[in-house]
Amino acid sequence: MKNAAGLHTIPRLSTNHRLLLRLLSSQDDLSRRDLAKQMLITPAALTHLTADLLRWKLVKEHGVLNEPHRVGRKKIRLTINAQYKLIISVTIHSKRVQIALTNLLGRVTAQREIALIAQQHSINEYMQQLGHAIMQLTEQQRISAPKILGVGVTIPQPIDEQGLTMAVLHGIWSVPVAVKDLLEREIPYPVYVDYDLYAFMKAHLIFLPLQQYQDILFIEWSDHLEASLIIGGKIYQPAHRDRLSLAHYVVEPSGRPCSCGRRGCLEQYITSSQIIQAMQASSSEIECASSTQLVALLERADQYPEAIDPHYLDIWKDAVYKMAHVVLNVTSIFQPQYIICLGLLFEQNWIYRHVVEALVSEDPNYPIQLFQRSSLRYQRSIISGVSSVTSATLFMA
Numbered sequence: 049m050k051n052a053a054g055l056h057t058i059p060r061l062s063t064n065h066r067l068l069l070r071l072l073s074s075q076d077d078l079s080r081r082d083l084a085k086q087m088l089i090t091p092a093a094l095t096h097l098t099a100d101l102l103r104w105k106l107v108k109e110h111g112v113l114n115e116p117h118r119v120g121r122k123k124i125r126l127t128i129n130a131q132y133k134l135i136i137s138v139t140i141h142s143k144r145v146q147i148a149l150t151n152l153l154g155r156v157t158a159q160r161e162i163a164l165i166a167q168q169h170s171i172n173e174y175m176q177q178l179g180h181a182i183m184q185l186t187e188q189q190r191i192s193a194p195k196i197l198g199v200g201v202t203i204p205q206p207i208d209e210q211g212l213t214m215a216v217l218h219g220i221w222s223v224p225v226a227v228k229d230l231l232e233r234e235i236p237y238p239v240y241v242d243y244d245l246y247a248f249m250k251a252h253l254i255f256l257p258l259q260q261y262q263d264i265l266f267i268e269w270s271d272h273l274e275a276s277l278i279i280g281g282k283i284y285q286p287a288h289r290d291r292l293s294l295a296h297y298v299v300e301p302s303g304r305p306c307s308c309g310r311r312g313c314l315e316q317y318i319t320s321s322q323i324i325q326a327m328q329a330s331s332s333e334i335e336c337a338s339s340t341q342l343v344a345l346l347e348r349a350d351q352y353p354e355a356i357d358p359h360y361l362d363i364w365k366d367a368v369y370k371m372a373h374v375v376l377n378v379t380s381i382f383q384p385q386y387i388i389c390l391g392l393l394f395e396q397n398w399i400y401r402h403v404v405e406a407l408v409s410e411d412p413n414y415p416i417q418l419f420q421r422s423s424l425r426y427q428r429s430i431i432s433g434v435s436s437v438t439s440a441t442l443f444m445a
Contacts (some may be wrong), residue, residue: 058133058197059104063445064089068097070443072107072128073153074257080126086259098126106132106442128152133197136182136237137433139244140203140220142166145178146429147185152197152442154255154427154434158189166220171230179234196237197441200433201227202244204272211241242436245274248428249283251435252388254443255424265384267294269371269399270391271320271339275378294378295319299370314374318367320392330359339392346396353398368399372406376414390422 061069067087071078078086084094101107108129130151137154139146148159162181166174182199205219212224227241242250249266252258264278273294277284295315296308303312316322320339327336335357336342346364349356379387393399400421407414424431 058441059100059106061442062097064093064097065100066443066445068094068101069106069128070254071259072126073254073438073443074259076125076127078126083126105129130155134191134195135197135434135437136186136199137430137437138178138182138199138201139429139433140201142204142220145181147181148430148433149185149189149191150430150434152434152438154431156430158185159430160185171221171223171225175227175230175234179231182235182237193236198238198240198437199231199235200247200436201231201239201241202247202432202436203227203241204244206243206246207241240436240440242432244432245276246283246285247432247436248390248422248424249276249278250439250444251424251428251431252422253278253281254435254438255431258386261386263382263384264386264388265379265382267375267378267387267389267394268391269318269389269393273315273319277382277384294374297374297377299373314370318370323363323367326363327360330363331357336360343392343396346398350396350398350401364399365402368402368406372403372410375403375407375419376410385418387419388422389419390425390428394421395425 064087068083071083071086080094080098081091084091087094089097098107102109106129107126109124110127130153132152134157135150135152137146137148137150143163143165144161145164146159146161149157151157160181162177164174164177164181169177186196203213203220205221206214207227208214208224210226211228212226213219213221214224215222228239231239245266245268249264252264258264259281262279262281266274266276266278268274275294296306296310296313298310298312299314299317300312304316305311306313306316320342324336324338324342327342336345345356345360349361349364353361375387389400389403394403404416404419407419408416422428
């Protein structure tokens with residue numbers, strides 16, 4: 049299907065327009081004076097920028113600022129016009145795809161999930177089915193093409209400079225795939241494709257008030273191990289995209305052989321699948337054969353640790369110690385101002401609490417207040433696709 053790119057044009061935004069939009073998307077209680085101060089511009093310059101955005105209907109005046117001690121005329125609140133256009137957020141997993149229709153700030157209007165396994169279809173067939181599912185959702189909601197700002201597609205593998213997927217162990221495709229080009233043949237909307245971790249990092253820059261932190265370290269712990277950096281307020285994207293991967297950090301010299309050719313790599317010990325295998329080997333009773341069952345046991349351990357097999361606790365504590373050791377070393381090297389941990393295992397209270405305890409035990413001066421779980425973690429599958437579109441079109445240069 050020919051992409052109707054002309055239908056989705058937006059005003060030409062300057063760097064300051066985008067910065068103002070980003071501040072408004074992350075903080076809804078800033079006065080115009082505060083906005084000018086954070087942007088390092090004069091109030092008069094802010095007035096001109098605000099007038100542009102109001103004229104283009106990207107922002108709106110709504111309500112008054114909460115200033116309990118102010119006397120006289122109340123100041124009008126300036127907010128993002130979240131209904132300016134809609135976004136289609138697409139999250140591709142190995143066996144399923146989540147599709148959501150949202151406003152600019154990620155509020156969901158409609159969503160659906162389809163079973164779609166890359167290995168069971170040719171790449172063209174896969175894109176045809178995905179395009180059909182997207183069109184079904186918009187048609188059911190009676191959304192016209194001009195109302196869609198774009199389709200944000202996030203996948204669990206990096207994208208190279210030519211827009212092709214890069215083959216990685218936990219990726220969807222083992223060959224380079226031009227997702228953007230192929231999908232735009234099937235739908236009349238512009239498509240923006242991102243590595244899911246990078247898209248989620250962008251979401252933190254857009255939707256959370258983290259402007260005071262220029263250097264942020266993200267650490268993901270699930271069935272794969274990743275680390276990535278924001279340096280100087282921008283995502284660091286090395287030429288070799290796996291350079292910051294934690295997976296091949298050696299924690300056991302002469303330990304288990306790894307696919308990379310080394311021995312004792314972290315991924316051979318603490319990914320969710322490795323933890324499950326260790327638990328199965330430690331007990332004749334198979335209580336844990338999937339990530340879902342592992343999560344259930346960790347939730348039980350958080351409330352009733354005495355009800356958990358001591359062998360399981362030992363396996364988890366060993367994994368926690370190894371992760372804490374790596375976190376200490378990585379933060380010593382990069383010296384981030386803030387650390388955001390995410391992924392299936394960090395989401396579990398038992399794991400997170402014990403990692404924090406291990407960090408403090410190893411280094412009593414560790415700035416533990418800066419080691420936090422992502423407050424967007426429960427919205428990740430939606431907000432990542434939203435940030436992929438809005439970062440390119442509205443909020444980031």
